[in-house]
Amino acid sequence: MIKFKDKRNDIIKEAYDIEFKDNKVFIKFTKNGKAYGYSSSNIEILNKQADSELFIYTFKHNCYKCKRDTNILTYITFKYGSNLVYPWDKNKLNNEKTGDGILNHTVYEEMEFYPIDIIGLNKKYDNIFLNKYPKRLKVGFSKTENELYLMNLCEHCVESREGSL
Numbered sequence: 153m154i155k156f157k158d159k160r161n162d163i164i165k166e167a168y169d170i171e172f173k174d175n176k177v178f179i180k181f182t183k184n185g186k187a188y189g190y191s192s193s194n195i196e197i198l199n200k201q202a203d204s205e206l207f208i209y210t211f212k213h214n215c216y217k218c219k220r221d222t223n224i225l226t227y228i229t230f231k232y233g234s235n236l237v238y239p240w241d242k243n244k245l246n247n248e249k250t251g252d253g254i255l256n257h258t259v260y261e262e263m264e265f266y267p268i269d270i271i272g273l274n275k276k277y278d279n280i281f282l283n284k285y286p287k288r289l290k291v292g293f294s295k296t297e298n299e300l301y302l303m304n305l306c307e308h309c310v311e312s313r314e315g316s317l
């Protein structure tokens with residue numbers, strides 16, 4: 153269950169599912185129950201399933217420096233919730249798409265712009281990962297974005313930067 157706080161009265165409740173759509177939140181209290189709409193500014197999510205059991209995904213990436221394959225570590229989660237597991241829940245992904253995502257898809261038809269988080273995109277999950285794998289990850293600074301982000305280090309030449317995904 154997902155714990156959330158209704159900020160208008162500070163009451164904490166539990167939901168079965170919470171979906172964000174534009175600036176609204178739709179909360180279901182039971183699996184087949186009605187979805188109640190709230191303004192997203194009134195709702196604060198207190199726990200997310202993924203916080204405690206964030207899945208680790210790895211894939212091979214060729215290090216540009218030593219030219220050897222290294223494992224990139226990442227999480228893949230829905231924007232406001234749990235691990236994204238195969239088979240992808242396309243309905244949920246489509247339902248959570250933002251206006252920008254839909255617009256981008258109409259411009260780049262061959263690409264889908266799903267609202268997901270991977271390493272470097274979610275500060276809270278980045279911290280969980282950094283605490284788990286301090287030797288494999290490093291906080292870097294992106295000049296183009298002008299902010300800190302988490303990046304993978306090569307397993308072989310640890311000082312080498314792999315860059316963000």
Ligand SMILES: [Zn+2]
Nearest residue numbers: 215218306309
């Ligand atoms: Zn390397």
